[in-house]
Amino acid sequence: MASSSVTRSRDVKLQGVPASPGIAVGRVLRLDERGRHQFYYIGVSATQARLEVRRLREALQEARAQLKEIKTRLAKELGYEHSFILDAHLLMLEDPRLIEELEHDIRTRRVNAEWAVRSVTDRAIDAYKQVTDLYLRERTSDLEDVATRILTILSGHDKFDLTKLDEDVIIVAKNIWPSTVAELDFKRVLGFATNSGGLTSHSAIIARSLGIPAVVGLHDVTRLAKTGNILIIDGTEGCVILRPTKPVLSLYTAKRKRDASRRRLPAAEIAQAAETTDGVRMTLRANVELPTEIESLALFGAEGVGLYRSEFLFLTRLPELPGEDEQYEVYSKLAASTGEAGANIRVFDLGGDKLTLEGFEAEQNPALGLRAIRLSLKAEHVFRTQLRAILRANLHGRLRVVLPLISTINELREAKRIIADVKQELAETRVEHRADLPIGVMIEVPAAALMADVFAREADFLSVGTNDLIQYILAVDRANENVAHLYQPLHPAILRTIAHLVRTAESQQVPLEVCGEMAADPLQAIALIGLGVRTLSLAPASIPLVKNAIRSVELARVRSLMKDAMRLTSSGEVEELLARELPRQAPRFFAAWSSRA
């Protein structure tokens, strides 16, 4: 590891966006840009660079020897003609240009051999992707194969296995990709620190749902923190401290202990109802992304699942699609474990800032592009496969579907037509399923919010997705740290929209649920119930905290407080009002809670 002045300096404090509260102290594990192949960037000295070049040459030689052996065996078993592709691989390993570039990278950029192999082959792969000849574009897989072989030899084991980490780590990355997150060994992950991302980026959402501290939007934490360094994450303050000195370290270790004891809740409290002091009962459901989270629902006292983000099934394996049976397994588990309380499956919300299906190109303006229900209706076979799996799994419990990003009534009607068609197909082919499947519309687009009465007449329930609704009403990209401050859940425009939705749902007599990050923040959750919302769906780990907040307030007083709030002119004024009034109304919870910040 380099011994530059940057490495030696202690107590390097970086300020970012607090994404998930709590304190973590541990060693850094830095993931590469794609978070897939696990070898780290390590800066090296000139002397070490020479050693890295030698390692590279040895690895190339070993790779050639392996390939020659395979080729001989293949030629013997299948005949000479079939071994030619290995010749191409062998020639790549001998390619003078490639080797020159690799060695040049190590020497001039002073990086470890693994990093050079990854970046040089990535560049070559990019060059191949520019070629219009389809056959040649496919050669990128040969190159990827060769790169993997070299990397495997360099790292000395088959594949760095993120699902089995051998020590506790803090993940440092430019961005945490959903695919990486889904593969992580969570028992070993103490926290996340990332360069980019805002409060509602996926890394932040997942960190909160797992109850691990995270700070995002740190700009250059990947440049400063190296694998093995000690790092402190303060997810409450939104800062990280790199290579802490002893006094700072012991200060935070003590802080972490206090913090942990505050977060722990006795089992009795978890079993209590989310009831206000004046006896109105709220329903707290869970937002779930990973199948592994299903098991922890009872632990947090969730009443079923209000939002299952089904696209996470995809994100670990794109562009390959999970088959019907595989989806059926996961949905069955979801149905069986939620029982009477039930689970809402949001159909694939792909596209946009999430990855998209094969055959669909990246777009100029993905937030307004082909995503969510628009993509499902376009890639109907994918939608149908998912619906078949849901209808079959529905036998094991009470599932409901939620259609994301609906903006016109035609989309709802078209989706309903397809659902009816799939039911008929299942019935005709005598596939066991349960056809009683309520259909909900996700209110995320301002047009849908304004037209909620129309949707309420044709849907079984409304689900308000606050993350996207806020993004579209306020025209703020939630993951862009330059405008993250404009992402204001308590903006009066948002409050008025939600109040309108509550009134509409009541007059049309359809159930309404609110899911999204707003519901996970105690102050904002109280604002929501004050606006008349009765069912909230939030990250499981946040349920106990929000429940305590609800149990500390009187609904009648909160309702009149929110009436005042809606007449205010800005988010800042609303926050001020709530921060002043709630500790007065509910000192048991809010006095302690606000002094924490």
Place this chain on the structure above:
Amino acid sequence: MKERSVTVSNRLGLHARAAARMVRRASQFNSSVELLREDTGETADGKSILSVLLLAASRGTTLIIKTEGEDEERAISALAELVEQKFGEELSDGVF
């Protein structure tokens, strides 16, 4: 320096197997080998598989082979012959 113009005439063009044969043959000589696509002006190092593949020379493409070094004459003859004989593709000549 020697230069000769040849036309890729095998069915699949300079794809993996043909490129591999080209690179193998080129590497047998001490001279440097450069391939130039006449239509686009793109060049490739004849001893680098990755660079030859990137030329994406399909059937009908005219290539200018340039060799330079002590054995440039032998190199250019051997390589031109390889292209003209369609990289031995239609024969099972066991080049490797």
